[in-house]
Amino acid sequence: MLDMAIEVGATSDDEIRAVILARLPDGLRLASWILHDPVAAEDAVQEAALLAWDRRSSLRDPTSGEAWFNRILVNVCRGELRRRARRPLVRDIAPTADGSYGVADRDELTRAIRSLAPEEQLLLALRFGRDLTVPAIAAASGTREGTVKSRLHSALEHLRAVIEAGRRLEESAG
């Protein structure tokens, strides 16, 4: 869990500002798990933080800031995954010119995860990255618990199928 040494100010805006800033390191981790792309993750966290600031009146209780911010971040990530799904997937097989950047999809599991539906990618990150329970995933993603369970099940099935298909392809090629 996060432990941010940010002093909370006297006014509510200062308090919410501190809540948002305190959520950023953890948010970056979550967004990276969901998006598998450090640049996109950083963009998502920034966008979520600014959205959260715009919507700060919706945070009634600063102690619930984590769940409040995570809901906003998950929605931003969901939007990014859906945008990605609508455009051709670009994969960098070779290192980029400076050798330092690149979409992090070079291993088998990453490629397989990124081939899943946006909602499945999101749920896997919340379940196995964030280690949330089904009720917590439901709260964070705005989805019913039953739906979370069934989608998680199908996500794992799809993932297994994609990995095994990839291995069969490699075996037949090599």
Next chain:
Amino acid sequence: MSEIGGRELERQLREHYRTMPIDSSRDLIAGVAHAVDRAPQGRRARFGLQGAAGLAAATAVLLVVGALFVSMGGALSGAPSRSPAGAASACTSPGPVSSSGAPFTASDASGSPCAGQPGITRAEAIAAVERFIGRELVQAEVGEPTVMASGLWLQVTEAGPAGVDAWVDASTGRVTSLLMMPVPATTRMALDSGEAQAAAAAFLTAHSIPFDGLTPAVTIEDHGCCKFYVVTWQRYVNGATVPDTRIVKLDPSNGAVFSFTDTRAPYGPVSSPAIGREEAIELATVASGYADPLLGTVELLADGRPFWPGRMVWSVQFHERAGASSGAAIVYVDAITGEARVVARG
């Protein structure tokens, strides 16, 4: 081919997420803090756009602002006070140094007045942007003057898929930030990094923007769908980053500039750090509580905003070693006194 069992797949997934490298969040925190403070209220109304379009435009501009501070290493980042007193005190910062090495005055450090009304009209702000980009703006809107620690600023927005978002210094009419739509959507790298830097330098020169004495760096920003060259010129004083930066982003397929930011803000005298890098790492290691952490980014910041404003700090990032829990921490070490403090732990 071996089939994957359910438990094994779940184990692999947990390991996959646990070992995923996560970028530093310190710059992100600083960038967001600045962006929040830069546009603390009524952002959407100021853009004069409705709903998603307005939000998208606001986000685009603020992401550019955030990216600037990420690129800057956080020297200027942080939380300029939103109070009038904070703005006034920033205007009277002692002994700032301009990019040419000459002292800034209170007005030309930011190029802005310390309080009150903008020195230019809205029409003049639009005209400044038009001169900068070399064409007339269509359906341009100018927001309310935005107060920041370093002065007053006007945002000029041109709607549409080929529109622009610009920030204009409300005192001098200088265009300090510009985003020209559409953002390139290509991964084709027709230029090498040297050519990108030359193209960016030509852009600055053509607009009479000084960058002598600043240290250049060229990076590639990879969004999967598209890549950009980012050419940054940063001033360092006594090894510390200070708020004197130019950032130019280019289309890698043709070298066209689509984003530009010019940041020059006042800062006090930058003394040499009394605490060296290695000593700072030792102090930070103790403060982190980690037994044998992996060392991440180590930077000397002229100003420790938002956590330690006005103090020169070493920012030291740690990760716990693989095999332990996947923790990370950012520790600030006062570069003069050696005081260490964990500012973030995740």
